[in-house]
Amino acid sequence: MIDNEDCVEIDVTRLVVRKRGAGKPLLILHDELGFPGWMQWNDVLGESREQIVPLQPGFGHSEHLDWLRDYRDLAAYYARFVRQLGAPVDVIGFSAGGYLAAEMAAIDPGLFDKIALVGPLGVRPAHGEIYDFLAVTARTHVAATVSKQDAPEFSKIYGGKMGPEQFMLFEAARAETSRLGWQPFMFDPSLPALLKGVTNETLIIRGTDDLICPLGCVEAYESALPNATISSIEGVGHRPEIEDPDAFIRLVRNFLS
Amino acid sequence: MLIGYFTEQPYRGITEEQVLKHGSYFGISNSNFDRQLGSDLYNEYLDEFCYAEDLGFDAVCLNEHHGNPFCMSACLNISAAVLARITQKVKLLLIGNPLPAHGNPLRVAEELAQIDLTSRGRVISGWVRGSGPEQFFNNKNPSFNREMFEEAHDFILQAWTKPGPWRYEGKHFHYRHVNPWALPYQEPHPPTMIPGVLSLETVEWAADRNYPYLGLASSLGPTAELWEMYADRVATHGFQAGPENFGYLGMVAVGDTEEEAVELAKYFLFAHGNRLFARAEHTLPAGFNSEGAIKRLSSQASGGWLGLNREKIMGENLGKKDLTDDDLQIARSEIDAALQKMRDNYQIIAGTPEQVKERIETILRVARPGHFVFMNVQGDAGKDRRRKNMRLISEHVIPHMRKLAEELDLPSQYQVKPGSRQLASGQSRTRVTYPEILQDLEVA
Numbered sequence: 001m002i003d004n005e006d007c008v009e010i011d012v013t014r015l016v017v018r019k020r021g022a023g024k025p026l027l028i029l030h031d032e033l034g035f036p037g038w039m040q041w042n043d044v045l046g047e048s049r050e051q052i053v054p055l056q057p058g059f060g061h062s063e064h065l066d067w068l069r070d071y072r073d074l075a076a077y078y079a080r081f082v083r084q085l086g087a088p089v090d091v092i093g094f095s096a097g098g099y100l101a102a103e104m105a106a107i108d109p110g111l112f113d114k115i116a117l118v119g120p121l122g123v124r125p126a127h128g129e130i131y132d133f134l135a136v137t138a139r140t141h142v143a144a145t146v147s148k149q150d151a152p153e154f155s156k157i158y159g160g161k162m163g164p165e166q167f168m169l170f171e172a173a174r175a176e177t178s179r180l181g182w183q184p185f186m187f188d189p190s191l192p193a194l195l196k197g198v199t200n201e202t203l204i205i206r207g208t209d210d211l212i213c214p215l216g217c218v219e220a221y222e223s224a225l226p227n228a229t230i231s232s233i234e235g236v237g238h239r240p241e242i243e244d245p246d247a248f249i250r251l252v253r254n255f256l257s
Numbered sequence: 258m259l260i261g262y263f264t265e266q267p268y269r270g271i272t273e274e275q276v277l278k279h280g281s282y283f284g285i286s287n288s289n290f291d292r293q294l295g296s297d298l299y300n301e302y303l304d305e306f307c308y309a310e311d312l313g314f315d316a317v318c319l320n321e322h323h324g325n326p327f328c329m330s331a332c333l334n335i336s337a338a339v340l341a342r343i344t345q346k347v348k349l350l351l352i353g354n355p356l357p358a359h360g361n362p363l364r365v366a367e368e369l370a371q372i373d374l375t376s377r378g379r380v381i382s383g384w385v386r387g388s389g390p391e392q393f394f395n396n397k398n399p400s401f402n403r404e405m406f407e408e409a410h411d412f413i414l415q416a417w418t419k420p421g422p423w424r425y426e427g428k429h430f431h432y433r434h435v436n437p438w439a440l441p442y443q444e445p446h447p448p449t450m451i452p453g454v455l456s457l458e459t460v461e462w463a464a465d466r467n468y469p470y471l472g473l474a475s476s477l478g479p480t481a482e483l484w485e486m487y488a489d490r491v492a493t494h495g496f497q498a499g500p501e502n503f504g505y506l507g508m509v510a511v512g513d514t515e516e517e518a519v520e521l522a523k524y525f526l527f528a529h530g531n532r533l534f535a536r537a538e539h540t541l542p543a544g545f546n547s548e549g550a551i552k553r554l555s556s557q558a559s560g561g562w563l564g565l566n567r568e569k570i571m572g573e574n575l576g577k578k579d580l581t582d583d584d585l586q587i588a589r590s591e592i593d594a595a596l597q598k599m600r601d602n603y604q605i606i607a608g609t610p611e612q613v614k615e616r617i618e619t620i621l622r623v624a625r626p627g628h629f630v631f632m633n634v635q636g637d638a639g640k641d642r643r644r645k646n647m648r649l650i651s652e653h654v655i656p657h658m659r660k661l662a663e664e665l666d667l668p669s670q671y672q673v674k675p676g677s678r679q680l681a682s683g684q685s686r687t688r689v690t691y692p693e694i695l696q697d698l699e700v701a
Binding site: 134135136137138139140143164168171172174175176177178179182183 | 393396398399400401537538539542543544548551552572573
């Protein structure tokens with residue numbers, strides 16, 4: 001299976017992109033803690049899709065871009081990347097990556113074909129609050145993302161003692177997230193109004209035990225997007241893709257097929 | 258030498274148990290605030306600053322924190338404005354205005370100008386980034402803290418010195434009409450002083466501007482090391498640093514007997530003192546510190562600034578906890594041990610007047626500051642004990658320090674302007690501290 005890391009030049013900037021698999025392109029937008037590496041669900045989808053994961057500026061080896069001030073800035077920057085890639089593409093965005101996908105769609109719905117949002121942040125919850133993960137330590141933040149800490153893939157990537165290198169990566173990711181999403185915290189007040197014009201087929205996936213993204217958030221998305229449906233996965237938290245990969249894969253495969 | 262008096266203005270209506278149970282001062286519910294007591298304390302602290310003037314201190318020092326019973330002073334410019342009118346000659350040393358937290362540097366420029374005018378030129382205007390909890394309380398993005406601080410500082414200096422009206426479009430601040438009518442009494446603007454706790458970035462920033470750096474009760478050995486780094490930096494700009502570039506804030510408790518002084522000194526560590534100022538998640542919000550600073554803090558096995566260390570930074574939130582009597586006993590033993598350690602490394606000075614004079618003499622000989630600030634105790638030590646401490650310092654310690662400052666040639670920034678000692682081309686700087694004295698005294 002092809003697995004590589006490219007540097008894509010967008011104007012004078014360089015965006016690091018991880019790729020895996022072959023087939024119709026699928027853009028994957030990682031969450032606020034960064035790309036966790038290829039998981040089981042990637043192995044399965046990689047059989048029929050080329051998965052393309054840009055590493056957000058300031059995360060991993062992607063250069064920090066000082067002029068980025070909010071998720072809409074980032075969305076406009078990523079829109080250029082998708083146009084270079086060849087729009088439209090299917091997209092799946094996780095948490096802050098879902099926020100980013102929604103902002104991109106609001107800027108230009110033609111960037112995407114189908115849109116999957118997993119525990120997406122980005123809109124003011126109809127009720128409840130987005131969990132303030134910047135007011136807790138990195139370890140507490142990571143732990144809050146799952147309801148099943150013993151899920152095999154979670155244990156594999158985040159279990160055990162956190163090493164200094166991993167801690168610094170988390171802190172860099174959290175610092176970038178703070179730059180873009182500190183206030184209002186991880187939502188854009190004008191996004192729901194702009195999403196009214198996004199008619200793409202959209203699937204919103206949420207774990208029923210999600211602590212980070214409240215039910216009110218996905219409900220707000222559902223009422224803003226004209227063609228969206230919500231699918232819940234029972235008994236999992238904010239990372240259904242690693243807490244219950246089988247259920248997650250079923251939903252995503254059906255949706256993208 | 259300029260000698261100042263400082264208190265965090267602690268709220269005295271909470272118990273150690275409340276703080277220990279909560280795990281920090283920051284975040285204790287304001288349902289515990291007693292309005293009558295608060296009113297009494299604000300007035301008492303203002304009176305205390307007047308008393309400091311009566312006792313012969315050269316400066317009264319004000320700071321601010323937010324939402325925190327550790328420090329009731331939430332708006333230092335308000336206290337400074339009152340003191341500008343009700344005191345006569347003490348300098349108003351502000352350590353300092355947390356510029357990112359204020360978020361409106363033009364307003365700060367106006368406030369400080371008004372205070373400087375009212376006091377007829379007694380303001381020493383310090384600037385700070387603010388601590389982590391200030392970012393949460395004021396909802397200021399920690400990732401922009403340092404750049405907001407620097408931009409606000411540069412803007413204020415311009416607002417005071419560049420004739421208006423003019424327009425300003427910066428990165429974080431934007432003004433259509435910059436023309437503060439009242440300008441500071443002191444021309445071109447008040448002198449400054451930058452407080453810090455061993456932050457290399459802050460030291461370099463201060464040194465680049467020849468701003469005197471005030472070490473906040475940091476261990477004497479590392480303080481001396483840092484001041485040499487400051488002097489190195491100043492030398493790159495062609496200047497020799499001197500005592501006028503340095504200040505030291507010491508936690509000092511004086512008693513008629515050593516036992517009395519040590520009992521009083523325990524209040525510096527009331528509920529662990531600044532170690533429980535805030536929990537790790539509030540002290541170090543993501544983006545607040547540079548990558549280098551986080552690396553340094555996360556490699557620190559124990560102790561550390563505001564009690565931070567590897568375990569706390571990389572661990573889970575500690576949260577509230579129920580304390581048993583045994584837990585409280587352990588906490589008190591830890592506080593006693595910490596007090597001894599801090600006395601040993603000169604962070605806390607406690608003793609009879611003679612003992613305190615000797616210890617402070619060592620600080621002056623090692624670090625050679627031109628400014629020294631006495632900090633009074635935390636917790637609920639009570640008015641009489643606080644004032645007795647001030648009186649004993651004034652009667653016994655300060656006269657000795659003034660004599661010593663003459664002998665050791667320790668001018669303040671009012672006697673020698675920082676940055677006025679120019680190095681000739683190719684001339685190396687001379688040392689500014691003498692830490693070998695500590696080795697002779699077998700101080701770690």
